[in-house]
Amino acid sequence: DAGITQSPRHKVTETGTPVTLRCHQTENHRYMYWYRQDPGHGLRLIHYSYGVKDTDKGEVSDGYSVSRSKTEDFLLTLESATSSQTSVYFCAISGGQGYTGELFFGEGSRLTVL
Amino acid sequence: GEDVEQSLFLSVREGDSSVINCTYTDSSSTYLYWYKQEPGAGLQLLTYIFSNMDMKQDQRLTVLLNKKDKHLSLRIADTQTGDSAIYFCAELNSNSGYALNFGKGTSLLVTP
Numbered sequence: 001d002a003g004i005t006q007s008p009r010h011k012v013t014e015t016g017t018p019v020t021l022r023c024h025q026t027e028n029h030r031y032m033y034w035y036r037q038d039p040g041h042g043l044r045l046i047h048y049s050y051g052v053k054d055t056d057k058g059e060v061s062d063g064y065s066v067s068r069s070k071t072e073d074f075l076l077t078l079e080s081a082t083s084s085q086t087s088v089y090f091c092a093i094s095g096g097q098g099y100t101g102e103l104f105f106g107e108g109s110r111l112t113v114l
Numbered sequence: 115g116e117d118v119e120q121s122l123f124l125s126v127r128e129g130d131s132s133v134i135n136c137t138y139t140d141s142s143s144t145y146l147y148w149y150k151q152e153p154g155a156g157l158q159l160l161t162y163i164f165s166n167m168d169m170k171q172d173q174r175l176t177v178l179l180n181k182k183d184k185h186l187s188l189r190i191a192d193t194q195t196g197d198s199a200i201y202f203c204a205e206l207n208s209n210s211g212y213a214l215n216f217g218k219g220t221s222l223l224v225t226p
Binding site: 031033035040041042043044045048049050056058090092094100101102103104105106107108 | 145147154157202206214219
């Protein structure tokens with residue numbers, strides 16, 4: 001299994017509080033991604049990174065920011081959590097171009113915003 | 115944007131074959147994927163197919179690709195109760211850092 005660790009795995013917070021989710025990889029993969037999974041929507045891309053300090057927005061980036069200061073860590077921050085951000089968040093990694101493109105996923109972080 | 119489409123539910127009897135269908139959007143996708151998600155877990159890659167192939171077989175799994183119709187299917191032979199899970203079809207999106215665009219997932223229920 002790919003070495004991807006997400007933390008925390010579960011979090012309950014209140015509306016308006018900041019939340020940071022962490023994704024740590026030991027595979028030295030260049031690309032990292034944050035997705036959210038919601039019933040009826042499947043997986044939707046929030047942000048991705050193509051290198052240290054290189055990030056870009058995905059399909060549902062509003063209300064989220066990311067940072068990547070080291071190859072192995074990709075942080076997802078909700079500056080002021082809202083109930084609509086209650087979801088399961090998945091981090092994924094990929095070698096990108098030159099590979100067969102598959103993503104390897106972490107186990108997910110379940111966030112509940114009350 | 116356009117969506118990758120899948121039927122939402124499929125129920126089969128143990129021992130039968132399961133066929134999960136998907137319609138993807140980007141005719142230039144070089145790779146197409148099938149992932150499996152068990153309850154409470156992340157997604158696991160089952161198999162993938164390169165766009166210049168029509169078929170790929172891997173043990174009980176057969177993937178068929180019809181590029182003209184942008185249709186992908188996954189056949190699971192001799193389906194077992196352990197195959198009960200959500201199956202996601204995905205296409206490679208080279209415009210978003212090689213992210214994958216996923217369908218909404220097909221919940222497969224295998225009954226004894």
